[in-house]
Amino acid sequence: MASSIQIPDNAPFTPEQRQWLGEFLGNILSQSSAASHSAGPAVPVTVLFGSQTGTAEGLAKKLVKTLKKGNFEPTLQDMGAYDRELLAKEKNLLIITSTYGDGEPPDTALELHTWLMSDAAPRLEGVNFSVLSLGDSSYPDFCQCGTDFDLRLEALGANRIYPRVDVDVDADQPYAEWSAGVIAVLAPTASFSASNKVASDEIDEAGFSKKNPFPSSVLHNYNLNGPGSKQTHHIEISLQGSELDYEVGDALGVYPENPEGVVDEIIAALPFKAGDVPTSTGEEVSLREALIRHYDIGTINKALIEKWQKRSGSPYLRSLVEADDKKEWENFCWGRDLIDLVIDYPADFSDGEDFVSVLKKLQPRLYSIASSPKAHPGEVHLCVGIVRYNSHGRNRGGICSTYLSDRLNANSKPGVFVHHNSAFRLPSDGNVPIIMVGPGTGIAPFRAFLEERKATGAKGKNWLFFGNPHEKTDFLYSDELVAFQKDGTLSRMDLAWSRDQKEKIYVQNLMLKQGAELWKWLQDGAAFYVCGDASRMAKDVDAALLGIAKEHGKLTEEAAAAYITQLKKDKRYLRDVY
Numbered sequence: 001m002a003s004s005i006q007i008p009d010n011a012p013f014t015p016e017q018r019q020w021l022g023e024f025l026g027n028i029l030s031q032s033s034a035a036s037h038s039a040g041p042a043v044p045v046t047v048l049f050g051s052q053t054g055t056a057e058g059l060a061k062k063l064v065k066t067l068k069k070g071n072f073e074p075t076l077q078d079m080g081a082y083d084r085e086l087l088a089k090e091k092n093l094l095i096i097t098s099t100y101g102d103g104e105p106p107d108t109a110l111e112l113h114t115w116l117m118s119d120a121a122p123r124l125e126g127v128n129f130s131v132l133s134l135g136d137s138s139y140p141d142f143c144q145c146g147t148d149f150d151l152r153l154e155a156l157g158a159n160r161i162y163p164r165v166d167v168d169v170d171a172d173q174p175y176a177e178w179s180a181g182v183i184a185v186l187a188p189t190a191s192f193s194a195s196n197k198v199a200s201d202e203i204d205e206a207g208f209s210k211k212n213p214f215p216s217s218v219l220h221n222y223n224l225n226g227p228g229s230k231q232t233h234h235i236e237i238s239l240q241g242s243e244l245d246y247e248v249g250d251a252l253g254v255y256p257e258n259p260e261g262v263v264d265e266i267i268a269a270l271p272f273k274a275g276d277v278p279t280s281t282g283e284e285v286s287l288r289e290a291l292i293r294h295y296d297i298g299t300i301n302k303a304l305i306e307k308w309q310k311r312s313g314s315p316y317l318r319s320l321v322e323a324d325d326k327k328e329w330e331n332f333c334w335g336r337d338l339i340d341l342v343i344d345y346p347a348d349f350s351d352g353e354d355f356v357s358v359l360k361k362l363q364p365r366l367y368s369i370a371s372s373p374k375a376h377p378g379e380v381h382l383c384v385g386i387v388r389y390n391s392h393g394r395n396r397g398g399i400c401s402t403y404l405s406d407r408l409n410a411n412s413k414p415g416v417f418v419h420h421n422s423a424f425r426l427p428s429d430g431n432v433p434i435i436m437v438g439p440g441t442g443i444a445p446f447r448a449f450l451e452e453r454k455a456t457g458a459k460g461k462n463w464l465f466f467g468n469p470h471e472k473t474d475f476l477y478s479d480e481l482v483a484f485q486k487d488g489t490l491s492r493m494d495l496a497w498s499r500d501q502k503e504k505i506y507v508q509n510l511m512l513k514q515g516a517e518l519w520k521w522l523q524d525g526a527a528f529y530v531c532g533d534a535s536r537m538a539k540d541v542d543a544a545l546l547g548i549a550k551e552h553g554k555l556t557e558e559a560a561a562a563y564i565t566q567l568k569k570d571k572r573y574l575r576d577v578y
């Protein structure tokens with residue numbers, strides 16, 4: 001008989017979704033339980049993940065844990081370490097991957113992706129597959145990497161057993177639906193024990209988490225830059241009472257609040273009287289409260305504008321939607337927020353509920369943790385670049401960074417959670433030398449690494465490349481870094497002050513200058529880390545590394561590229577870039 005699984009109250013579903021999911025998962029468990037009496041041999045399933053900052057990896061691990069509770073034989077595989085010769089022999093292949101850069105695969109997925117897209121890829125008849133694709137629709141190439149895998153596997157003859165699910169940032173519900181869906185297809189021959197409450201476990205995480213953030217206290221919060229420069233805040237947060245644990249290399253998720261002034265401006269310009277509106281968790285709050293704490297007012301994207309255009313009658317928005325040109329979308333969205341749509345392209349909404357129905361949920365932001373728990377027990381430190389700019393005649397700020405710098409008061413309790421990232425870890429052997437390239441806020445995880453290496457008495461050498469505009473105002477953590485040099489923790493520090501002279505000097509210029517030494521460190525087994533700006537710096541640093549391999553390793557272009565791919569595979573070239 002079909003049963004219903006109790007979905008926890010804090011799971012982010014509407015009552016209807018909760019009921020549907022509960023019944024759906026209950027059905028699967030009862031079917032599985034019935035089938036268990038005649039269960040055959042365990043069903044092999046390979047869960048193959050491509051992840052840059054740990055989300056896809058976390059979901060893949062969760063799925064394997066779930067599968068282990070049934071009559072499955074699951075194998076967890078990182079795309080970076082996957083033996084591609086196995087691909088054509090897979091029986092059931094479940095892919096979970098994110099998208100990075102401009103529609104690119106995560107670093108560790110790049111090689112497999114390139115090979116699979118090439119003529120060298122084998123035919124895959126006999127392989128059952130399904131793809132969960134993680135992404136963010138504020139990027140033009142939404143979920144591109146997962147889409148690539150999905151379409152290519154189909155083109156190579158593999159059998160899609162369940163449709164690809166594209167995840168727009170918030171993975172909980174789509175993951176629950178997708179995993180339940182693929183398990184339902186595989187379940188007739190591989191059952192769960194009904195007592196396992198598998199699906200319920202998947203949705204309900206114990207303790208504080210992304211779904212249930214810890215209301216933290218801010219202990220210290222100050223600008224690290226000198227007067228006249230940009231603003232980078234060092235923020236110390238207490239985790240006392242949370243039982244949250246982190247390791248160096250992890251990130252902290254922070255739930256921001258939108259600026260009240262902008263929210264009031266939006267409400268004043270709306271064509272209806274503001275009443276209560278539903279939030280994504282199903283509660284009813286005032287429109288003002290909802291726009292401050294629950295909905296995204298800071299970014300606009302194609303999906304929002306398509307909905308907005310239907311209600312606005314603006315000929316310009318209509319032409320934008322009809323042209324559907326990637327460059328034009330980018331140009332329009334860049335530097336505009338919801339307030340611009342409300343004021344410049346008025347739209348006809350019947351009431352607050354209708355209005356919030358087109359908005360996305362306000363998302364937490366991730367920050368690379370800048371402290372070691374060994375050096376600061378019970379605390380977590382961040383290094384946050386405050387985003388401010390003027391566009392279309394308006395001074396604007398990044399939602400979370402300005403929340404942290406401008407809108408916290410003594411009573412504020414920012415909701416936080418730990419985002420584990422096992423793809424960005426110190427070498428387990430403390431004797432291994434490390435090279436860290438972290439200009440600007442990219443210094444964050446390396447302050448944590450240095451604290452950790454000192455606290456553990458690691459003997460391996462540490463080399464830091466740091467850069468920022470001016471030595472006088474922008475030498476973040478200068479006292480601490482100089483102290484690390486003095487006590488021998490930091491073996492080398494190369495500083496690139498980009499605007500202290502006529503020509504720009506960047507971290508990669510210093511890498512190239514020290515190329516022979518850097519190559520020697522790599523030959524001695526050093527791990528190479530990069531953190532900070534993804535769009536320019538990380539690409540230029542990558543090119544510099546390739547140049548060093550060619551010049552000092554005397555490698556051809558192809559051999560140097562292969563060397564760098566191998567470094568990534570060996571987890572000796574790790575990036576935390578954003």
Ligand SMILES: Cc1cc2nc3c(=O)[nH]c(=O)nc-3n(C[C@H](O)[C@H](O)[C@H](O)COP(=O)(O)OP(=O)(O)OC[C@H]3O[C@@H](n4cnc5c(N)ncnc54)[C@H](O)[C@@H]3O)c2cc1C
Pocket residue numbers: 053251256298299334335336365366367368369383384385386387388389390391397398399400401402441444576577578
């Ligand atoms: C794994 C990870 C680790 C991270 N670690 C750190 C860290 O340690 N420190 C840190 O500071 N950040 C870090 N970030 C970035 C951080 O998560 C936020 O993206 C950042 O703080 C900006 O968020 P915000 O809410 O302030 O800005 P948002 O409200 O998200 O606004 C940013 C958006 O504003 C627009 N914008 C920005 N500048 C301009 C401009 N000049 N002109 C027009 N439009 C513009 C763009 O659309 C941009 O996408 C990390 C990100 C990731 C994924």
Ligand SMILES: NC(=O)c1ccc[n+]([C@@H]2O[C@H](COP(=O)([O-])OP(=O)(O)OC[C@H]3O[C@@H](n4cnc5c(N)ncnc54)[C@H](OP(=O)(O)O)[C@@H]3O)[C@@H](O)[C@H]2O)c1
Pocket residue numbers: 230385387439440441442467468469496497498499504506507508532533534535536537538540541578
């Ligand atoms: N996703 C987001 O919304 C978001 C939010 C915050 C930050 N970021 C990114 O994260 C970066 C970190 O910000 P930040 O203020 O800490 O530092 P930053 O802007 O990266 O600047 C740090 C140093 O890097 C230099 N630099 C510029 N281009 C470079 C390149 N191609 N190669 C190497 N170095 C380069 C800068 O020089 P000059 O400035 O003199 O050229 C500066 O000296 C930002 O650049 C931004 O792209 C993204």
Ligand SMILES: Cc1cc2nc3c(=O)[nH]c(=O)nc-3n(C[C@H](O)[C@H](O)[C@H](O)COP(=O)(O)O)c2cc1C
Pocket residue numbers: 050051052053054055056057097098099100101102103104106134135136137139140141142143144169534577578
């Ligand atoms: C620098 C950066 C670039 C990104 N580029 C894209 C993109 O082009 N398309 C997309 O859909 N998502 C993009 N994303 C969103 C990620 O795919 C999404 O956050 C995903 O959940 C991350 O999963 P992971 O932690 O497993 O890597 C990007 C995220 C970052 C930080």
